[in-house]
Amino acid sequence: MTATFKAWLVDKQADASGNASQTATLSDLTDADLGPGDVDLDVHWSSINYKDGLALMGRPGVVRSWPLIAGIDAVGTVTSSDTDRFATGDEVLLNGAGLGENRHGGLAERARVVSASLVKVPEALGGKRAAAIGTAGFTAMLSVLAVERHGVTPNDGPVLVTGAAGGVGSIAIAVLARLGFEVVASTGRVDSQGDYLRRLGANSVIDRVELSDAGKPLQSQKYAAVIDAVGSTTLVNALAQLNYGGIATACGLAQGADLPGTVMPFILRGVTLAGINSVEAPLALREEAWARLATDLDAGLLDELTTEIALAHARNAAEQILRGELHGRTVVNVRG
Ligand SMILES: NC(=O)c1ccc[n+]([C@@H]2O[C@H](COP(=O)([O-])OP(=O)(O)OC[C@H]3O[C@@H](n4cnc5c(N)ncnc54)[C@H](OP(=O)(O)O)[C@@H]3O)[C@@H](O)[C@H]2O)c1
Structure with a gap:
């Protein structure tokens, strides 16, 4: 039997008058649903940014192809790689670069990504803190x-x-x-x-x-x-x-x-x-910024400003971020 994984999938519908709307549903998908890319990941962490709020609440302007897995951040472990830059078992992170906008994103247990913008998780941070930082x-x-x-x-x-x-x-x-x-x-x-x-x-x-x-x-x-x-x-x-x-x-x-x-x-x-455009930041700038985040952000303060939620609660957090009710960062335990 093909293994399935959980993912927040955004799809677009039209009513009888032709008015379009978008909805996000926690769905069961398989690797065959993932798009093209050269690195496969078991995703462990994602996060809720303002853009994720818009996407999960069906607001226009973020998701630009349908159906699409939401999530502009992904942090996980490489399960297969077609590039020499990454090997199975590497812990990696990806912010933006089309994730959750025109490529399947990180609010899912699996992802297939393009390695050109992929960065190794700094050891000093680890996966959860890297996702808490997020986009x-x-x-x-x-x-x-x-x-x-x-x-x-x-x-x-x-x-x-x-x-x-x-x-x-x-x-x-x-x-x-x-x-x-x-x-x-x-x-x-x-x-x-x-x-x-x-x-x-x-x-x-x-x-x-x-x-x-x-x-x-x-x-x-x-x-x-x-x-x-x-x-x-x-x-x-x-x-x-x-x-x-x-x-x-x-x-x-x-x-x-x-x-x-x-x-x-x-x-x-x-x-x-x-x-400032994080989505299309070139790789060298991404690596510089992540190296600085590992040294210039107090881990204790980061933990203090972080709230952890499970994947199933991502849409509740999306609603809250759009209402201005969240503070700091909300990290999503994708397999929690
Ligand atoms: N260019 C990029 O690459 C990039 C990357 C990440 C984010 N962004 C954008 O940056 C913004 C912040 O993102 P975020 O993830 O930090 O979102 P966020 O957590 O929702 O923070 C936005 C903050 O803006 C303040 N705010 C909300 N409505 C406001 C209003 N009407 N007038 C004045 N201030 C208001 C609130 O702060 P207080 O409660 O403290 O007032 C709110 O917490 C969003 O617009 C997001 O799309 C852009």
Whole structure:
């Protein structure tokens, strides 16, 4: 008998009027259902990112071919490999690279992946912590690397982190604090998450309403750098509050995909806006970011910001992340 495995499968349906909708179902599949790829994995861990929330709750914009296994992160053990870079038994991780968007993803007990973006799990982390970091933490580290490459050091002034209690924000705060930066955390949950954010290393916590309404094109200079996961007027205000020559990284759109600002911070303060794309990051950058995550993220803090759930509970967590109810990172024990 062919072995089956569990997977969250997203499919698309049309009603009698032709209106399309998507639903995710915990399904039994076989290896014959997996797409092309050169490395097969027993997946042990995945995670819930904002994109996974959208995919599992049937929202458009993430899954682009149907039916598709959801999950933009996969961490597992190689069971067969057509490339010399990996051997059976290697513990590996994959973030983005089309997983859960146009290739079968990591919310499943089995995966067949393309090795071009595959990275060995750093020994210092192990599989569960690597998945707890996941795309959100990887993106946080890509943002920190962009800030460092701009030449910003802890002596230059505070760094603002928006969407602070979310996945990207939480890990960005923990890494920046460990590197010695003064961190200002912007959150909509000052009362419930303020202590949590200070434990991660935030020196101060501000209410996100201070940034969410339209403001002046140039405001008091406060920050050497901004790590933004929110977009819209929040990012515009953050740009307006950057010190001369500062940098803001933009990875997300939790408030909105718009950028309703002016060029004034660019032409009068020489600030830089750096885009962060984890999905298509080249292999060398992936390896650099993961090596840094293994050394520059406190494992105890990571454990503190991580919640573990079983595969069957992934859709409940998806609903919660879209409602803004989760904090930190949610790791999925795929075989739990
Ligand atoms: N470019 C990339 O490669 C990449 C990679 C990963 C993630 N992302 C994007 O980055 C964003 C964050 O991802 P995540 O996984 O960290 O999601 P998450 O855990 O849901 O965190 C998002 C945080 O944004 C804040 N937020 C939510 N709604 C908001 C609003 N209306 N106005 C202002 N702030 C709001 C909340 O923080 P508080 O409760 O603290 O206010 C929330 O926790 C998402 O848009 C995601 O798609 C992009």
